[in-house]
Structure formats: C-alpha cells, structure tokens
Amino acid sequence: MESIYLSLGSNIGDRQNYLKKALEHLGSESRLIIDKVSNYYETAPVGGVEQDAFLNIAAKIYTTCTPEELLNIIHKVEAKLNRSRKVHWGPRTLDIDIIFWGDRSINNEKLIIPHKETFKRLFVLIPLLDIYDKSSIFYKKIKQSITFLKQTEKEQKVIRVPEKEENTQTIKRVVKELLLAIGDDPQREGVRETPRRVxxxxxxxxxxxxxxxxxxxxxxxxxxxxxxxxxxxxxxxFYSMCEHHMLPFFGKAHVAYIPRNGRIIGLSKIPRLVDFVSRRLSLQEKITSDIADTLMEILDPVGVAVVVEARHMCVEMRGVKKSNSLTRTTYFTGDFNSNAQLRAEFLRVLN
Ligand SMILES: Nc1ncnc2c1ncn2[C@@H]1O[C@H](COP(=O)(O)OP(=O)(O)OP(=O)(O)O)[C@@H](O)[C@H]1O
Ligand SMILES: Nc1nc2c(c(=O)[nH]1)N=C(CO)CN2
Known part of the structure; x- marks a missing residue:
C-alpha cells in the first residue's frame, strides 16, 4: 500500500489540542490508518500574512480511499475543528495538506500532489523528515531542501516542542535537582513526591x-x-507567576468597557479572560494591558479600562521584604484614554 504523508498546522487557540483532535478524527475513519506522527514544531508564519506562530506536525497514513475521497475527509475534519477560509495563507485553527502520495504525481483542478509548496517550506519538511522513509523517493530532496532553506530562509524558524509527557519528566528531574541544590534530600519522606506534585x-x-x-x-x-x-x-x-522570579503575584482585577453599537460578551467571560492572561509567566503591567488589548480585539468597544491591584511574593518574601504593599496598575484604551471625565467616572464607581 502506498505511504501518504500529510502536513498539519494550527495557529489559533489551543493549537496542540486542535492537532491532536485532527489526528483523532482522521484515525477514527474506517478506511484510514495513521502509521506515524512527527514531533510537534513551533514555526514562524510563512507567506507574508502577519499572524501568530504555528504549531506544525506531519503524519504518515495508509488509506483505501482515492485522493479525492481523502481530500473530502480532510475538509470534513477541518470544518469540524472550526476551520474558516477567510484569508489565503492566513490564520487557522487547522490546516491539513496532502504532501505525498507514494511516488505519484497528481494534477487536476482539485489536487496537486506533491503539494506545490512542499520544497519551499521548512515547516513542512522538518516534521516530515521525522517520519519519512529513508528508502523512499523524495528522501534525498527533502534533506537537500532543508539544508538549502536553512541557509537562505533565515526567517523560517522551526523549533521542536517537547511533548507534554516529556515536559512532565523534565520538570520532575529539574525539581529533584533543585531540591539537591538547595541542600535538601530528594529521598526524604516529606519531599519524595514533590517533583511530581510540582x-x-x-x-x-x-x-x-x-x-x-x-x-x-x-x-x-x-x-x-x-x-x-x-x-x-x-x-x-486572579493568581499569576512573575516572570522574573517564578513567584506568585495575586490580587484583584477590575474591568470596564463601553460597548459599541450594543455589542457585548457574557459577563462571566471577563473573569475567564483574566484567568486566561494570568495562567502563564507574566508581569502585572502585562496582565493589565493583555486584558484591555484582548477586549479591544474581540469586541471593538468604545473603550476599555482595567485596574489591577496585586501583592507580589517577590517583593514580600525577598529583596526589600515589604509585606502587604499593594501594586496598582491601570490601562485605558479608546474613550477612557482620551476622555478624562469618563476615566474619573470609572475610578469613582470603583471606589
Ligand atoms: N496537495 C493538496 N492538499 C490539500 N489541498 C490541495 C492540495 N492540492 C490542491 N489542493 C486544493 O487547495 C484548496 C485550498 O486548500 P487550503 O485552503 O488548505 O489552502 P491554503 O492552506 O490556504 O494554502 P496551501 O495549500 O498552500 O497551504 C483545497 O480545497 C484543495 O482543493
Ligand atoms: N509556519 C507556518 N506558516 C504557514 C502555514 C503553516 O502551517 N505554518 N500554513 C500556511 C497556509 O497553508 C501559511 N503559512
């Protein structure tokens, strides 16, 4: 049976989850078998559209479908996972391309195989190399193209992302070393399970x-x-971790916006947004502006005002050791930024 190679990419939302779900959907098709999946790669966007970085993988599959039938399955999976086709080469939750079908050349109005951009794209070739059979027809050309593109296309950055399980193992190992380095005994009863807990x-x-x-x-x-x-x-x-010391900072956020033309989001989504921007290494200033910028982007309101008040463990536990000091950050956009009266009204309502 011919080996078929697919390239999958995502650059919106939980990218890894979209790619995993795509593999699950493909694997659940009765006439299709997934044989191998490459590592996951973080890749800079290629093609001139300004957009976020992609996560890309390659998969080797077997199928009894015709190429046109496989393309229909691919379109079905893309649609299930919220793919929209607004911008050519633009952002997407999921994109699946058929790269090779054995050594066949196909060229009709629906399909061109090998995919016509293959040898120009490191985000396709590098994942592909993980799983491509060394004895197969395009192996040499893949290797040569990677070498060439790495020299000539410096902006095409492709970095391997460790898998979740690999990450867990790394954190456990490093925490064990940390325990040793601070003078504790990783085998001591009280801390034996600490690396796993962390x-x-x-x-x-x-x-x-x-x-x-x-x-x-x-x-x-x-x-x-x-x-x-x-x-x-x-x-x-909210609770977050400061990127300078990896220590917690936590407190309260207050968020206001003025809807434009009656456009609103559910009130519970604002706390969700605060959680979303907090659950990563960050800074109070950044959380404050991230909340406002995201609301501006998704709602296009007349203005957004954000106040964040927080205690920082890196201030209280170490260095200047000022316990109970509160840091207040503000960020105003749109009319809140340009209209002092509106800003004052917001601050009055807050107090
Ligand atoms: N090898 C191929 N794999 C997938 N689609 C293909 C292929 N060759 C041609 N097509 C056609 O391209 C059409 C558009 O595909 P898609 O929306 O995925 O393009 P794109 O992702 O914007 O660009 P690109 O294909 O260069 O990555 C598909 O509907 C399909 O008919
Ligand atoms: N890094 C990267 N860039 C892209 C990708 C992709 O999957 N990864 N897909 C595109 C359209 O198919 C356009 N540009």
Missing part, C-alpha cells in the same frame, strides 16, 4: 503558556446602541 501544578497554573488566543467567548448583539453605557466587572480574583 509538575502537575505547573500544568495547571501555566495552562495558557502556549496559547496565543482567547477563545472562550461569544459576542452578543443587543438593541442598546447609544455607545455610552459602561459595563464594569469588579473584584475579579
């Missing part, structure tokens, strides 16, 4: 680390269209 905790508290897009919201259109009503959600608790 690894599991990091999965949770850094769950947004590799996600570039907030997706858990829906925009609603309401009839109110006077563009002057403020929506304020106060006292949203």
């Amino acid at each position: 690894a599991e905790m990091y999965q949770e508290i850094f769950s947004s680390q590799n996600q570039n897009e907030f997706q858990e919201y829906k925009v609603f259109e309401t009839p109110k269209r006077d563009n002057s009503q403020m929506v304020l959600v106060k006292d949203i608790s």
Whole structure:
C-alpha cells in the first residue's frame, strides 16, 4: 500500500489540542490508518500574512480511499475543528495538506500532489523528515531542501516542542535537582513526591503558556446602541507567576468597557479572560494591558479600562521584604484614554 504523508498546522487557540483532535478524527475513519506522527514544531508564519506562530506536525497514513475521497475527509475534519477560509495563507485553527502520495504525481483542478509548496517550506519538511522513509523517493530532496532553506530562509524558524509527557519528566528531574541544590534530600519522606506534585501544578497554573488566543467567548448583539453605557466587572480574583522570579503575584482585577453599537460578551467571560492572561509567566503591567488589548480585539468597544491591584511574593518574601504593599496598575484604551471625565467616572464607581 502506498505511504501518504500529510502536513498539519494550527495557529489559533489551543493549537496542540486542535492537532491532536485532527489526528483523532482522521484515525477514527474506517478506511484510514495513521502509521506515524512527527514531533510537534513551533514555526514562524510563512507567506507574508502577519499572524501568530504555528504549531506544525506531519503524519504518515495508509488509506483505501482515492485522493479525492481523502481530500473530502480532510475538509470534513477541518470544518469540524472550526476551520474558516477567510484569508489565503492566513490564520487557522487547522490546516491539513496532502504532501505525498507514494511516488505519484497528481494534477487536476482539485489536487496537486506533491503539494506545490512542499520544497519551499521548512515547516513542512522538518516534521516530515521525522517520519519519512529513508528508502523512499523524495528522501534525498527533502534533506537537500532543508539544508538549502536553512541557509537562505533565515526567517523560517522551526523549533521542536517537547511533548507534554516529556515536559512532565523534565520538570520532575529539574525539581529533584533543585531540591539537591538547595541542600535538601530528594529521598526524604516529606519531599519524595514533590517533583511530581510540582509538575502537575505547573500544568495547571501555566495552562495558557502556549496559547496565543482567547477563545472562550461569544459576542452578543443587543438593541442598546447609544455607545455610552459602561459595563464594569469588579473584584475579579486572579493568581499569576512573575516572570522574573517564578513567584506568585495575586490580587484583584477590575474591568470596564463601553460597548459599541450594543455589542457585548457574557459577563462571566471577563473573569475567564483574566484567568486566561494570568495562567502563564507574566508581569502585572502585562496582565493589565493583555486584558484591555484582548477586549479591544474581540469586541471593538468604545473603550476599555482595567485596574489591577496585586501583592507580589517577590517583593514580600525577598529583596526589600515589604509585606502587604499593594501594586496598582491601570490601562485605558479608546474613550477612557482620551476622555478624562469618563476615566474619573470609572475610578469613582470603583471606589
Ligand atoms: N496537495 C493538496 N492538499 C490539500 N489541498 C490541495 C492540495 N492540492 C490542491 N489542493 C486544493 O487547495 C484548496 C485550498 O486548500 P487550503 O485552503 O488548505 O489552502 P491554503 O492552506 O490556504 O494554502 P496551501 O495549500 O498552500 O497551504 C483545497 O480545497 C484543495 O482543493
Ligand atoms: N509556519 C507556518 N506558516 C504557514 C502555514 C503553516 O502551517 N505554518 N500554513 C500556511 C497556509 O497553508 C501559511 N503559512
């Protein structure tokens, strides 16, 4: 049976999850078998459209389908995973291309195989090399093209991403070494399970680390269209980790926006957004502006105002050791930025 190679890419939302789900959907097709999957690679976007980095993989499959039938399956899987086709070579939750079909050449109005961009794209070739049979026809050309592109296309960055299980093992190993380095005994009863606990905790508290897009919201259109009503959600608790010391900082966020033309999001989504921007290594200033910038991007409101108040363990436990000091950061966009009266009204409502 002929070996078929696919290239998969995602650059919106939980990219790894989209790729994993795509493999699951493909693998559940009765006429298709997934034989091998490459490592995961973080890749700079190629093609001139300004967009976030992609996660790319390659898969080797076997199928009794015709190429056209496989393309239909691919389109079905892409549609299931929220693929839209707005911008050519633009951002997408999922893209699946058929790269090779054995040594066949296919060229009709629906399919060109080998995929016509293959030998120009490191994000296709590097994952492919993980799983491509050394004795197969394109092996030499893949190797040569990688060498050539690495020299000539410096902006095509491709970096291998360790798998979750690999990450867990790494964290466990490093925490064990850390225990030793600070003078403890990793075999001591009280800390024997600490490396595992820390690894599991990091999965949770850094769950947004590799996600570039907030997706858990829906925009609603309401009839109110006077563009002057403020929506304020106060006292949203959050916990984050500072990127300088990897120590917690935590406190409250207060978020207000003025809907444009009645466009709003569910109120519970604002605390979710605060959680989303907090669950990664960050800084208070960054969390403050991330909340405002994301709301601007998804809602295009008249303005956003964000105040964050937090205690920082890196200030209280070490260095200057000032316990109970509170840091307050503010970030205003749109009318909140340009209109001092509006800003004052927001601050008055807050206090
Ligand atoms: N080898 C191939 N694999 C997948 N689609 C192909 C292939 N050759 C031609 N096509 C056609 O290309 C059309 C558009 O595909 P798609 O939307 O994935 O393009 P793109 O991702 O924007 O660009 P690219 O294919 O260069 O990555 C498909 O509907 C399909 O008919
Ligand atoms: N790094 C990277 N860049 C791209 C990708 C992709 O999967 N990865 N897909 C594109 C359209 O198919 C356009 N550009």
